[in-house]
Amino acid sequence: MPADQLALLRHERVDHRFKALPPDAVGLTVGELAAERLNLFTGGFTTPVLALSAESVEHNLGLLQTFSERHGLSFAPHGKTSMAPQLFARQLEHGAWGITVAVPHQARVARAHGVQRIFLANEVVDSAALCWLADELADPDFTFICYVDSVRGVELMHEALTKAGAARPLQVVIELGAGEGARTGARTEAECAAVADAVAAASTLRLVGVAGYEGEVPDADPDNVRAWLRRMIALAVDFDRAGRFAGTGEIVISAGGSAWFDAVADVFAQIPELSRPVLKLLRSGAYVSHDDGHYRHLTPFNRVPDEGALQPAFRLWAQVVSRPTAEQAFINAGKRDAAYDLDLPEAQVVRDSRTGAIRPADGITISGLSDQHGWVRTTEEARLEVGDWIGMGLSHPCTAFDKWQLIPLVEADGTVSDYIRTFF
16 A cells, blocks of 8 residues: 555544544644654543554454465455554555455545555445446556346446446456345355356456355354355356356455354365466454454354454543442443444443552443443442543444544553544
8 A cells, every 4th residue: 555645644633523632632633643652541632532452453463364374365354344544554564465345435445545456345336436436447456346246236337337438347256145034145046147147248347256245144153154155166166167257367256254254264275276266355354453242252263262362452441420329320431432233332441530540340330321421330349430431342343443533542551652544
């Protein structure tokens, strides 16, 4: 990724748009503020404030790089998790083939910050987006791949790309649905073949592979997920034998969310030799920050502990603003600040407002969230008073990143070394 693209982020001026930053930082650039290396607790930050652990992010980046290399996988981490170009750059530096996105807006963000390989895990039928994409395809160094899963989708794509005068064919992969009641994707091999026929008849498109998302397999368990992955590989083999990939230099076979990448690695290792080299593309995204809830329970590293362990990188800090009873307290963070769609935040530590000492959050539970308040239940062992800071772990990275435009990257001693800009 060109350094000048990211450098522009460091020149952005800090102002009221960015939650939690020190009020006296207004007017500084992000780079100037980062150079001050303020302390998260004593440097003037207001609460609530979301912090991202510098050490945990680095650990997680390295772990998935090692996992992918060990298993012979290329890696296009899903950018919709963070929508943070600085993290995209770090992922690319750690060996990623490119970045996955879900919708055209996300592709535009990645492209604006210099990403040269984008995998869009969805069918694009928006004519305005396809017109933009046609312009981007004029760059011969730009690689773009997206799903197709319907004949009608192919028709819409061909019509828009023809009208826009696309310089070269758009590369597409057939999405195989994960089963009845699952999400997108053609449900049967016959439907996949019909879509492939439509692609072959469209001069603006080129079929380069097959893909899907195993996280949507109904009643997912190791056996069901592996069975669906083998079915997807069989589809690729059948298409290859039929000469459907004649126009491509390599065949793309892609899957892999954040819950089953161990199964993807196992089954992709069984892909037979095809007529062309195979790009085995993994797309997991939540790993970069991991979490203290949903993915802590789902991560494949629980099943393959010898391969390592991800570290939760988020901690949301809020202050106690009310302590009306011995059993109840309220903090100044709520739904506008914390991920809550899967699990409530988890109280982990307390920073004493009098001494600055940090201790375990014994006897403290987050029991609910209002828009701007967190409901806290306390037991007799909880030592908590107004002004104390509560540090919380979060569940589901995708709905934690999207609530914060500028996130402090914090070292273990509390020093803020950088600020991560998001674009949702």
